[in-house]
Amino acid sequence: MRSVILRAALGVALFIPAPASFAQTKTPKSETYKDIIEKAYNLSLQRDRQQALNILSSAIQRESRPQASAELKKAVSDVAHVFFSDKAQQLFETGVSLRRTDLNQALDKVTEASRIEPDNFLIVNELARLMVAKGDCKSAQETVQKPLLLVGFDEELKLSLAQALACQGKWLEYQKLIDPVAVKKSLLQKFWWALEAERFIAAKNLTKAQEALNNLKKADEKYPEYHYWSWRLGALTKKANLEEAQKYVMSCKNISANQYRQYMIDPMLCRHLTEVESELKGSNGASE
DSSP states (O other): OHHHHHHHHHHHHHTSOOOHHHHSSSOOSSOOHHHHHHHHHHHHHTTOHHHHHHHHHHHHHHOOOHHHHHHHHHHHHHHHHOOSOHHHHHHHHHHHHHTTTOHHHHHHHHHHHHHHOTTOHHHHHHHHHHHHHHTOHHHHHHHHHHHHHHOTTOHHHHHHHHHHHHHTTOHHHHHHHHTTSOGGGOTTHHHHHHHHHHHHHHTTOHHHHHHHHHHHHHHOTTOHHHHHHHHHHHHHTTOOOHHHHHHHHHHHHTOOHHHHHHHTTSTTTTOOHHHHHHHHHHHHHHHO
16 A cells, blocks of 8 residues: 555656756756655656655755655655566565465565665565574675665664664674664654663673563554563563563564564564474473
8 A cells, every 4th residue: 555655656757747947957056855755756757766865865865854854855855765567566475375384485575576676675684584584694684785875864774784784683783783773763662672672681680671571561562572582582681471471472472463574573473382382391390
């Protein structure tokens, strides 16, 4: 649906008469940020996404006015996330629908979509997440690094890179990435807090890990990975937190399709089931 709306928005730009300066080869004397946005939309209609993103990113770097910067960034989002090809969109959507049940097929479909539209950010992010889920974390890192060089402010790309770095245990690089992010104000904060909990558990910093989990609970207590990392923290402190383990198993087994889509920005969503169930069985056996 989002792609249809974006195509419609870009389509409107096609029927807006271009200023005379656009029809000439001479550089306009005073090109406004709105002119740049219109030019980017026109380039996008010609399927030249890369050039559209180039001129928008350059304009953002020069822009100091908050309103203008916000509009330019919105245009980047529009251009970066629209599908130009019905086939690419169908492959992408099929891959997304398969992620929960058939990771290999999902990766095949999204990889094929990326060959058609390699610079579509929806495809880039999903491809990176599937790679992380498969354990190919270095490839996931490489997949998102290139677009981030062009659009360094895109938080979802940053999150995808952070997930790839966490997957490799590259916590120093991860910390440099997350430090400028205003996590508490982010719409993606639940996913950042899950990564923070993982980072501090890996470092055996119990205080910081608990703080991250408190923030994660406040952001979304129903997020299954909250229960997983709470259980992991309990295991680290040698407190058998079986209740959290059971909650994780039940929340993952009973998760609806809508809930799964809500949380699937996390590539490891409900992928620790085997580990947790094994521990629960071991605990039950020991208690007998």
